[in-house]
Amino acid sequence: MSPNLTIRPAQPEDYPAILALLHEAFETPHEAQTVARMWQVTFPSISLVAEEAGEVVGHIFFTPVTIEGANGAERAMALGPLGVLPGCQGRGAGSALVRAGLAACERLGEEVVFVLGPPRYYKRFGFEPASRYRLHYEDRNMDPFFMVRELHPGGLRGASGTVRYYEELDRSA
Ligand SMILES: CC(C)(COP(=O)(O)OP(=O)(O)OC[C@H]1O[C@@H](n2cnc3c(N)ncnc32)[C@H](O)[C@@H]1OP(=O)(O)O)[C@@H](O)C(=O)NCCC(=O)NCCS
Numbered sequence: 487m488s489p490n491l492t493i494r495p496a497q498p499e500d501y502p503a504i505l506a507l508l509h510e511a512f513e514t515p516h517e518a519q520t521v522a523r524m525w526q527v528t529f530p531s532i533s534l535v536a537e538e539a540g541e542v543v544g545h546i547f548f549t550p551v552t553i554e555g556a557n558g559a560e561r562a563m564a565l566g567p568l569g570v571l572p573g574c575q576g577r578g579a580g581s582a583l584v585r586a587g588l589a590a591c592e593r594l595g596e597e598v599v600f601v602l603g604p605p606r607y608y609k610r611f612g613f614e615p616a617s618r619y620r621l622h623y624e625d626r627n628m629d630p631f632f633m634v635r636e637l638h639p640g641g642l643r644g645a646s647g648t649v650r651y652y653e654e655l656d657r658s659a
Contacts, residue, residue, distance in 0.1 A: 488538060488577050488578060488579075490538050490539055491536055491537070491538050491543075491577070491578065491579055491582060492536070492537050492538075493534055493535070493536055493537075493582050493583060493586040494534065494535060494537065495533065495534055495535075496533040496534060496535045496545065500535050500542055501522075501525070503535075503541075503542035504521065504533075504535065504542060504545045505518045505521070505522060507542060507543065507544065507545060507569055507570070507571050508521060508545065508567065508569045510569075510571055510572055511569030511570060511571065511572060512567070512569060517567040517569065520567065521533075521545075521547055521567065524547065524549060524652065527652075531547065531548060531549050531550075532546075532547070532548040532563070532587055532590045532591065532594070533545070533546075533547050533548075534546050534583055534586055534587055534590065536570070536579040536582060536583050538574065538579070543570060543571045543574040543579055544568075544569065544570040544571065544574065544579040544580060544583050545567075545568070545569055545583070546565065546567075546568045546583040546584065546586075546587045547565075547566065547567060547568075548563045548564065548565055548566075548587055548590070548591060548599070549563065549564055549651070549652045550562070550563055550564075550652065551563065551564045551600060551649050551650060551651050551652070552649075552650045553621065553645050553646075553647050553648070553649055553650075554647045554648045554649075554650055555646065555647030555648065557643065557644045557645055557646065560597070561594075561595055561596045561597045561598075562596065562597060562598045562599070562600065562649070563591050563594075563596050563598075563599050563600070564599070564600045564601065564602075564649075564651055564652075565584070565587060565599055565600070565601040565603075566601055566602060566603065568580060568583060568584065568603070570583075580607075581610070581611075584608075584611050585611065588611065588635070588637065591637060592637045592638070596637055597636070597637055597638070597641035597642070597643075598634055598635065598636050598637060598641045598642055598645075599613075599634070599635050599637065600616060600621075600632065600633065600634050600649055601613055601632075601633050601634075601635075602623060602628060602631050602632050602633075603631060603633070604631070605630070605631060605633060608633050609633075611635065612635045613633035613634065613635045614633060614634060614635070615629075615630075615632070615633055615634075616629070616632045616633055616634040616649070617629050617632070619634060619642055619645070619646060620646035620647070621634055621642075621645065621646055621647065621648075621649055622647070622648050622649065623648075623649060624648055624649070624650065624651070632649075
């Protein structure tokens with residue numbers, strides 16, 4: 487990680503920079519629009535920024551999810567979206583945001599975190615295919631990209647079922 491990089495909670499004055507970076511990092515405006523909507527409605531949510539030389543270069547967001555048919559893991563969060571400015575990628579900002587975000591989830595008393603994203607990227611943080619635990623994304627076609635990580639051993643406690651994201655995340659923009 488670059489020595490000039492700091493991770494801190496996002497503040498309202500960061501929002502324009504966060505939305506701008508999400509527009510740049512992703513091919514569609516969907517992620518920026520989703521984050522803009524979710525700020526208004528979710529609690530608890532975790533919103534962290536990576537700052538380099540006074541500039542917001544990355545952002546990570548976590549929102550609560552529920553596991554339908556769960557036997558455990560009542561406290562579950564979903565990671566995403568995660569975005570880093572294209573010109574600042576590959577310098578550890580994404581990893582630092584993921585690690586700080588997982589630690590923040592743990593401090594909140596969460597038990598597990600889900601993510602829908604590139605498995606090759608998220609594997610390095612201890613995420614495993616969720617289907618291994620009979621946990622599924624609502625659209626099962628997305629299961630190959632749907633991963634889970636316990637925040638402490640036994641966090642899943644045999645939980646299984648369909649993971650429901652916050653309704654706002656699924657609403658088309
Ligand atoms: C994915 C993303 C957040 C990573 O941020 P970053 O700051 O570049 O990540 P880091 O510097 O911590 O890690 C770089 C490593 O991740 C790998 N990586 C980056 N994007 C990847 C992807 N989509 N799939 C697999 N690996 C990926 C790089 O190859 C590099 O690997 P290495 O450590 O073996 O060299 C960033 O590339 C991004 O914003 N991409 C566009 C948006 C996106 O796809 N977000 C993720 C889905 S929510």
